[in-house]
Amino acid sequence: MLHQSDFRNIFIGRSISNAGDSVYGIALGWYFIQFKAGTILLGILEFVVLLPSLFSGGTLIDTPKRRF
Secondary structure: OOOOHHHHHHHHHHHHHHHHHHHHHHHHHHHHHHOOOOHHHHHHHHHHHHHHHHOOOOHHHHOOOOOO
16 A cells, blocks of 8 residues: 555655654643643643544544435
């Protein structure tokens, strides 16, 4: 599959993006801990960062509507 240039480009781009998101999450948590914001606020922060992905829909949006 990696010999197809379109798939390879998307795969590499998503891999870099996911790695960046992971570093961002760790850095943001570390920033909160360094300024002694507390674990409660850190938990709220992690929930707020996760919130958009909860409403993205995923397969619910991609599934075609069936007409009966």
